[in-house]
Amino acid sequence: MDKGILLESGTNELEILEFQVGNNYYGINVAKINEILPYQKPTPVPNAHPSIEGIFMPRDTVISIIDLAKSLNLPDSTDKTTDKYIVTNFNKLNTGFHVHGVVGIHRVSWEEILKPDSTISSEGSGLATGIIKLDGKLIIILDFEKIVSDINPETGLKVSDIDQLGKRKRNESPILIAEDSHLLSKLILECLHKAGYTNVVTTNNGQEAWNKLNEYKASGTIETNVSCVITDIEMPQMDGHRLTKLVKSDDAFKGIPVVIFSSLINDDMRRKGELLGADAQLTKPEIGELVKEIDKLVLY
Template sequence: MENNKGILLESGTNELEIVEFGIGKNHFGINVIKVREIINPVPVTIVPNSHPHVEGIIELRGEVLPVVDVAKAIGFPDSETPEKDKFIVTEFNQQKIVFHVHSVSQIHRISWQQIEKPSQMYKGAESQIIGVIKLNGQMIFLLDFEKIVVEINPESGINMERVQKLGKRERSNKHLVVAEDSPLLRKLLHDTLEEAGYHYIEFFENGNEAYQYLENMVNKGSNIEQEVQLVITDIEMPQMDGHHLTKKIKENNHLSKLPVIIFSSLITDDLRHKGQMVGANAQVSKPEIEELVRLIDQHAL
């Protein structure tokens, strides 16, 4: 099953398509945008002293790709029916990775509004779940594949040293609004942007909360350009994604002058046009934090 780029949705509709896959008896999902193709398992070459979640490497169309055992990464038992297992070949965060799962069933088209934020009561501090979808009487967990990868290779995450290489920074009085659903990334962004001189930052867990904050300012009669100088948004977020947030800002006469930078693992040559269509002023791929800082410097009102 190869991902046909033609099925990608119109930008800014607040919808996504997920590939449903199984680990044990549980159902999980991955955004179709991350999926290059789905193949039957091929022989894996074991790499000495690799991370326990990494099965090894395979060669696919001339490229050497790592294979991650999703069951091990989320603390589940091995497959009971290995003959049904699948490899999901993905591309995000500027890298290609193969995820070994136990089954793949179908593609669902859903709204981000259908995705609930997981409760701390059952999710736990180290959970890789970023959303829960109730569909056809089943619970589908949307997995945080970026977190799984960073746990295996911390160097693939946001790195403070990259900002420090920009040299000594002056303290900025610019006010930023950031929409990012991952608590880990919110903390990393807070620390790295402070290092870059940006101390006035309002963080929100999704696009809906960020937009309500901006809209409330407008309703109070605030001069938005004095209150906020820039918006930074992820793409994948429960309730409202970053493309829809950008579109709503740019279509609102009181907010349209606000610069919006999309900072996401989904910024690729194939997908950059989606951000352009909704009016993003700039787009940068995670984890390129130093490039994000340069764009903030450039675009903040």
């Protein structure tokens, strides 16, 4: 797939692949996709999770196939001729998702993507991360990380890593977090508190974090209110790359360390983060490594 947009810096844009499951239309960030393949009957796996349809091996890698219809409680397709596998890579995992059809790719701004309210995506249970109107249709952007972690919790945030850090001293260095997932934001906050960082402010996206930074700037309290910024990449309104670019382009903020903590850290995205001036980039399960990076950036 053509992923040229990944090499652009801080545009606050992304490409969404629109696909179909049943009569419904959904979206996934193209940055997560390795390839799209025609459906082929997978090999069943004994005693697997009900949403695991089986495995297949397109080349030298065995890939698990998740039946999105089952994950979303939708009917299976009756005619497999248009069915596809969307093969993804995030959180260092290669996973295939069985969908009923691929519509096309749309280039959009994060500003156009709306955060679902609590009636659609309640804390910890919803599978929608955003909603966008395209070609007269409402497209739901799915939380693929949650779909995978619901099947295998070990792929989620490795909270147990904090215990391995041992006893920690209390640290009041102020940390600002931009994370749109309520559940992940809560887990990151709890992990940082457990690691000794007790002065933490959370925001729901890059725009809220940027607004908060400018509040500190206006009041002349930047140094006392933020010593490190931790940001996700995928967020409605403003993504983490755009936030990083704004921070590192402003003389008042450019000395503040920015850590990108995202499921999307691959070679292309890492290069992009480096170009934008990110001080560290970590994939989301590695919460213990996140704490170690904060230690380096804040304490030394």
